[in-house]
Amino acid sequence: MNVRDELVAQIPNLRAFAVSLCGSSERADDLVQEALMKAWANIDTFEAGTNMRAWLFTILRNVFYSDFRKKRREIEDADGRLAANLVAPPEQHGHVDMADFSKALAMLDDDQREALVLVGASGFSYEEAAAICGCAVGTVKSRVNRARGRLAEMLALRSVHEYEPEAADKSTPPLRTP
Amino acid sequence: MSGDGEGTALTGNEPAAIESGPESVESIPEEIESMIGDQLRAFYDGVLAEPIPNSILELLGKLGDIVSGDDGDDSSAR
Numbered sequence: 001m002n003v004r005d006e007l008v009a010q011i012p013n014l015r016a017f018a019v020s021l022c023g024s025s026e027r028a029d030d031l032v033q034e035a036l037m038k039a040w041a042n043i044d045t046f047e048a049g050t051n052m053r054a055w056l057f058t059i060l061r062n063v064f065y066s067d068f069r070k071k072r073r074e075i076e077d078a079d080g081r082l083a084a085n086l087v088a089p090p091e092q093h094g095h096v097d098m099a100d101f102s103k104a105l106a107m108l109d110d111d112q113r114e115a116l117v118l119v120g121a122s123g124f125s126y127e128e129a130a131a132i133c134g135c136a137v138g139t140v141k142s143r144v145n146r147a148r149g150r151l152a153e154m155l156a157l158r159s160v161h162e163y164e165p166e167a168a169d170k171s172t173p174p175l176r177t178p
Numbered sequence: 179m180s181g182d183g184e185g186t187a188l189t190g191n192e193p194a195a196i197e198s199g200p201e202s203v204e205s206i207p208e209e210i211e212s213m214i215g216d217q218l219r220a221f222y223d224g225v226l227a228e229p230i231p232n233s234i235l236e237l238l239g240k241l242g243d244i245v246s247g248d249d250g251d252d253s254s255a256r
Binding site: 004040151 | 215217238
C-alpha cells in the first residue's frame with residue numbers, strides 16, 4: 001500500500017474523530033478536508049513505516065485547535081443550543097439514548113472529549129494519545145476519567161447498587177450493648 | 179513528574195502546549211465505565227460506517243492530480 005492509499009484508508013477514522021471534536025458532520029467534513037490538505041502538503045515529513053493514523057490525527061487535532069474550535073464556540077454561544085438541551089435522566093436503567101449521549105459528549109471540555117475518544121473509540125493506547133495531544137500519559141488518564149465522570153453525571157448514570165432501596169443501608173442494625 | 183515529550187515520530191505540527199503531571203484522578207464504577215464505553219463506540223462506529231462524502235473524494239482526486247504522474251509509490255524514496 002503506498003502512502004496515498006494508506007492516507008485514504010484512514011479517512012473514515014479521521015471523520016469519526018472529527019465528528020467527535022466538532023459535534024457536526026458538515027463541520028467535521030470541512031475539518032477533515034483541511035487536515036487532508038495539510039497532510040498532503042507535508043507528506044514528505046511522514047516517515048514511511050510509522051503510524052500514519054497517529055500522524056493524521058495529530059494534524060487534524062492541530063487544525064481543530066488552531067481554527068475550528070473558535071468557530072464552534074461562536075456557534076454554540078450564538079444559539080445556546082447545547083446548554084438548553086441538557087440531558088434528561090434515562091427512563092430505564094442502563095439505557096441511554098444516542099442523541100442524548102451525543103449531546104453530553106459535545107458538552108465535555110475539548111481536552112477531555114478528545115482523550116476519551118482517542119482511547120475509548122479510536123483504539124489508541126494512552127501513550128499514543130499522549131503523543132497526539134502533546135501531554136503526559138498521566139494527564140490523558142486523568143482526562144479520560146474526568147470525561148467518564150462528567151458523562152455519567154450528565155446522563156444521570158448510576159450503578160445498579162445505587163438503585164437499591166435505602167433499606168439496604170439499614171438492614172444491619174447497630175449492635176446493642178446490654 | 180514532568181511531561182517528557184514521548185519520543186514518537188509525529189511531525190504534524192506538534193501542539194505548542196505540553197502539559198505535565200497527572201491531574202487528580204477519580205474513578206467511576208466499572209459498570210458505568212463500560213456503559214459509557216459501549217455508547218461511545220456505538221457513536222464512533224456509526225460515523226465509521228458512513229460512506230466517505232463526495233466532497234472529500236473530490237478533494238482527494240484534486241490532490242492526486244497535483245502530484246500525479248510518476249509518484250504512484252514514492253514512499254521508498256523517503
